[in-house]
Amino acid sequence: MTVPLYQAKAELFRTLGHPLRIRVLELLCEGPKQVRELLAAIEVEAPNLS
Numbered sequence: 483m484t485v486p487l488y489q490a491k492a493e494l495f496r497t498l499g500h501p502l503r504i505r506v507l508e509l510l511c512e513g514p515k516q517v518r519e520l521l522a523a524i525e526v527e528a529p530n531l532s
Contacts (some may be wrong), residue, residue, distance in 0.1 A: 502526065 498504055502524065509515055509523055521531060 502530070506531070 505524055
């Protein structure tokens, strides 16, 4: 069963609905990063990054 485009978009925006997730995507747009690099740049604890 195919999901309507509007529903897929809503799910994507729901997933990105937290500033931390958006920041991780911004950092990854610059290129691959190791987890320790992300942790240092975002300044959060490891469980919060997962």
